[in-house]
Amino acid sequence: MTQPHIRLTDVEMTFPRPDGVGEGIHALGPIQLDLRHGEFFAVVGPSGCGKSTLLELMIGLTSPTKGSITFEGQPINGSCPDGIGVVFQEDASFAWLTVRDNIAFGLRRMALDRREQDERVDKALAMMGLVEFADAYPSQLSGGMRQRVCIARTLVTEPRLILLDEPFGALDQQTRLLMGDEILSLWRKTGATIFLITHALDEAAMLADRIGVMSSRPGQLIDIVETHWPRDRDSRIVEQDAFGAVTARLWRSLRVESMKAIGKKEASS
Amino acid sequence: MSASTRRLFANMGWLTLAILVLWQGLYALIGDIALRSPVSTLQFTAKFITTPQFVTHLTETLKAFVLALLIAVTSGLAIGFLLGLKRFASEIFEPFLIAIYSVPKITLYPILLLIFGLGLSAKVAFGAIHGIVPIALFTLNAVRNVKPVLLKTSRVMGLSTGATIRTVIFPSALPEIFAGIRIGFSLTLIGTLLGEMFASQRGLGFLLMNAIGLHNVDVIVMLTFLLTGFAGMAGIVLLLINRRITAQV
Structure with missing residues (x-):
């Protein structure tokens, strides 16, 4: 299967300002992304970077200002496709x-x-x-x-594609690790493609095959990290050295963006 | 029967007893000029409620009340849903509803009488306008406060607008809607009786007004007793239903 499971082409989202005056708020994009069939893809990014907007676009709750999204070759238009x-x-x-x-x-x-x-x-x-x-x-x-x-x-x-929007955000750390295991096992059992949005770097590093790092607003993918984990894995992967290397790389990409998100500038180069 | 329902009934028993004691005490204080004792009221009631005269008036009141309540609930729900689903419309009309709510309805009664004439329809209309607004306001808020994530879920599942209203919005808003219906119930009852008291030839309200004119204390106390009993009982039933609905939330 050469066709990607879901494909985002030049996707951009601009929200009108609440007062309707001036240019809109550029929230997202442009974003290019292909998800492969059956992969586990995670997205991390600073708060307010447009992660949830990205998800709403992918399920057709909102239409992008520019660009297009296709699921299994069919464009997503205003409603969530079956599957x-x-x-x-x-x-x-x-x-x-x-x-x-x-x-x-x-x-x-x-x-x-x-x-x-x-x-x-x-x-x-x-x-x-x-x-x-x-x-x-x-x-x-x-x-x-x-x-x-x-x-x-x-x-x-x-579903053939499962989107998870910080589903464990409200849970304690131990429960999150165990829920992560459950997600991994059901990913293996169902063979579905999983797209996980999270703000927890360790969660992304532990679960995903590939991790997309988003910049602060307007959210763009600034890095994609491959983890090369075996398909048969569980939360004990956090003990491995490679896990530390993945989270370290994620943090390197994210640190500056996260500081921007909370309004700080890099103090020294 | 659950523990809380048993407790409710026990409380109601004690409350009834307290009211009877208070009633008897008040009677000892005031005497026959304006009150009857609980025992003689019960005796009089038992005798009076079997008379055809009473049955006619009771049927008239019940008919007016049921019709008024039906109109109040259906239009209240309709207005509440229409406005609750449209944020823009609700922003425009909600202040109006609140303003209408605080208008003393009795000032509108002459107009209703001129429109409908003396009789059942005027009473029904007067009863209904008491109930519509609170039911509409509660429904509006209930519908507007449905968690957005539930609406997103129904959209993702591809539910039509009708199915979303039926299977997600309505059940989610039901506890709050029912609270509105409870208030609407008692206000509609007040409206119906008021309507009968001031311009009617039939019904319990008319009977009460007539008894006041004739200084018939037996009938006055009996009607007060019956109406209080009915409102209290209906209140308990509605409360029990309300508890059943909210038990899961």
Whole structure:
């Protein structure tokens, strides 16, 4: 397969100013990016660099001011194509549905018979360790478990491209490492392409095959780091020397950009 | 029955007892000129509610109230959803709704009477205008406050606008909407009875006004007792439903 899974060509995003006067705010781009089928790609960048805007463009929630995005060769235009699943940073579980009904939510509009739906939900419950909470409501679960409900809800539709927008942002460090393991194992099991947005360098370094580093606004990809990890890996990769080298390189690329983001200039060259 | 529901009923029992004691005490103080004792009220009520005269008036009031509530809930929900889904429209109309909310509705009653004439429709309209605005305001806020990430989720899943309203916005906003309906319920009841008291030939409100004119303390106390009982009971039922809805959130 030579065609990239998703391709961003000269993508730029400019938001109009709130008062409508003058030039808009150039938030993003131009960005060129090809994701290969089945790879795990992470994006890191300083806060406010347009990471979430990039994600919204990729799922068709917003249209880019310039450039184009194609998914499996088809342009994305105003709506999210089938085959793309998203897990957001905020808790997006439906409070009025049980865990089981939450997970089944996206399946209901697909042309599948009921038995196939139930099977997929059971599988997702097992994979995410939620079996004994199937009939609980989200309010009875911890933040980490709610996020797993959202991941399961995305998984059951069997997306070929999964976008994760800082899905572990609200979790503690230990839970994040373990959730990272779960993501890696489901990436291997499903064979899907994963696009992860994060602000945690170690998370990106531990999980991804390639890591894109974004500049401060307007966000552009200023570096792409290949990790060369084996496909069969887990969070213990953080013990390796190579892991330190990857995070070091990421930080080198990011340090100046992060300082710009918090309004500081490089003190000395 | 859950522990909290049992506690609610126990509390209601104690409250009823306290009211009865207070009532009896008040009766001892005031006497027959303006009050009846709980026991004689109950006796009178038991006798009176079987009379065809009472049944006619009760049916009239119930009919007016149910119609008014139906109109208040449906139009309140419709206005709330229409404005809640359109930020621009809600910014324009919300201040109007709040202004209308604080207008003493009784000042509008002469106009309603001129439009609808004496009778059921005027009462229904008067009851409904009491309930519409709070239900609309609560619904508007509930719809506007649905978490954006839930709307994003439904868009990513490719849900149509109708399906999004039905399966995401409505259930997510329901607890708050229901709080509005609870308030709308009691205000509509007030409106309906007021309407009957001031310009009507039928209904419990008319009966009450008539009894005041005739200084019929038996009927006055009985009606107060019945209406308080009805409003209290309905309040408990709505509260129980509300708890069921919010239990998950």
